[in-house]
Amino acid sequence: MKKTIDDYYVPWIKPLKMYVSSHIDLAWEKPSLHRMMSNENPIPPSAKVLKTIAKYSKIANRYPDQGLVIRGKLAKMNGLSSPENVVIGNGSSEIFDMIYRAFLQPGDEVVQQTPCFGIYKLRCELFGGKIVSAPMTYKDKKMIYDVDGVINAVTDKTKVIVIANPNNPTGNFMDEKDFIKIVELGIPFVIDEAYIEYAGLKKSQSRLIKKYKNVIITRTMSKAYGLAGLQFGYLLADREVAMKIAASLLPWNVGTITMWAALTGLEDQKGLAKRVKFTNDQARLIEKAMSTIPGMIIFPTKANYVLFDAGGTGKNGDDIISFAKKKGMILRGQKTMYGSEGWFRVTIGTSQENKLFIKTMKEFFGKK
Ligand SMILES: Cc1ncc(COP(=O)(O)O)c(C=O)c1O
Incomplete structure (x- = not known):
């Protein structure tokens, strides 16, 4: 037939x-x-960002490069040595795709702490992965990360663990010591810092990158930087890890206007x-x-x-x-x-x- x-x-x-x-x-x-x-x-967006948008829109007939300048800036801002510690994406949502593409095969599992951002599950399922949810603990009018719940949810099929810090929608941070418990499992551990700038980069876990190759930090300029319509996101990781994930990167995934406008945003602290x-x-x-x-x-x-x-x-x-x-x-x-x-x-x-x-x-x- x-x-x-x-x-x-x-x-x-x-x-x-x-x-x-x-x-x-x-x-x-x-x-x-x-x-x-x-x-x-x-x-x-600020007048400076608007000026950059106008400037680069005049050369929109040209392909973008792979964001070397902004990647260098992001590495420096986060105490990392090279643009190769940074991979840029069409929003941090695309960054999740790249990560999953690098680690997931159909049937593999991603562990998340719920409630959380819906994209973790949606994109995981697109790669044939299965999302495993460990709920936060709701106690004394507080939502608390349940790190043991996350660890207990891990199986030999777990290929990624993802935690947003601070979490969306609960708005709180996970305890410092709990990161270490998860990192020590050795499983690729994605820490989504989409909202980190509201508390300041000192709250970032990016320093873990130097010690642990399995730590991947994701960020976006859609929130505190106010550029959601431009969709600029990035990841920070060990150089080799970042460059392996970058193998899945769609060439020219971030447009010229977006990346230079994002750089102007970063420069305007x-x-x-x-x-x-x-x-x-x-x-x-x-x-x-x-x-x-x-x-x-x-x-x-x-x-x-x-x-x-x-x-x-x-x-x-x-x-x-x-x-x-x-x-x-x-x-x-x-x-x-x-x-x-x-x-x-x-x-x-x-x-x-x-x-x-x-x-x-x-x-x-x-x-x-
Ligand atoms: C926790 C979290 N991560 C990532 C994102 C995605 O941001 P974007 O794809 O705009 O970079 C959001 C957006 O709401 C979010 O809440």
């Missing part, structure tokens, strides 16, 4: 569909809605400090205002979003999100976990947006 195209797909792609971020689509469709859902930066201070101040404001709602559990954040569990208020996360949408803002939900349906997350917006968020929450929860 003649085969159809369905017979030719690799088995692991058959159950998968294109990933659509419906909340982002909605935001583009209805620009009047406040985008408080995707952990973007509310401050547009004063601009970064301003954005970080603004976000951190606004996060404190939101945490404080929300703490006046009886029964609300707030997860103090080290990043640009705050997670809440409204389970104790008797309200449901979906209802909160629908109400907020009617008031003009998109928030992000979190499926039922730990017996609560009250989860939701807000991204820090402009000060007007944050005021609107607080007002909306007070209205919803019946406080003046």
Whole structure:
């Protein structure tokens, strides 16, 4: 019998569909809605970045190089010796693809700590991998990394362990000593530092790279640097490891405009400090205002979003999100976990947006 195209797909792609971020689509469709859902930066790119974009757009007829200048800058900023310690990507989401491509075969496992960023699972499954989730511990109104849970989830099929630090959506850091416990397993250990700049690079685990070849740090300029629309991400690792992963790199994966604009962003550390201070101040404001709602559990954040569990208020996360949408803002939900349906997350917006968020929450929860 003649085969159809369905017979030719690799088995692991058959159950998968294109990933659509419906909340982002909605935001583009209805620009009047406040985008408080995707952990973007509310401050547009600086005049310096805009100037660079204009400059390089004039030579957009030329192919980019492999980012030697920006890779050199990133190595230096992170105390590493060479551009070969750095691999750049079309956002850090693409970096996960490269890592998985280098380590996963169909049937292999990736261990993650949940709740966490959805891309770890999505991209893992694309390579025929299986995601294994170890849940954080929810105790005393805190979400705590469960390092033993992560270690116990490891099998001889585990090829990658991934931990976000700080974690999205819980906003907290893992204990220093716990990194060592995981690193010592020798399994490729990806530490996703997408939000590290909000707490400062001193909180980074990048120093582990010098001692452990299995440590891979991922970063993005979509968050504190405010360049989500340009999609610039990178990894830091031991030189040999980085260059092995780079074998999977799609040549010219990062465009000229993006890489030079990203470099301008990196050079503007004063601009970064301003954005970080603004976000951190606004996060404190939101945490404080929300703490006046009886029964609300707030997860103090080290990043640009705050997670809440409204389970104790008797309200449901979906209802909160629908109400907020009617008031003009998109928030992000979190499926039922730990017996609560009250989860939701807000991204820090402009000060007007944050005021609107607080007002909306007070209205919803019946406080003046
Ligand atoms: C924990 C974490 N890692 C990575 C990313 C991806 O960033 P990007 O692909 O924009 O670089 C995000 C985005 O929300 C995130 O929350």
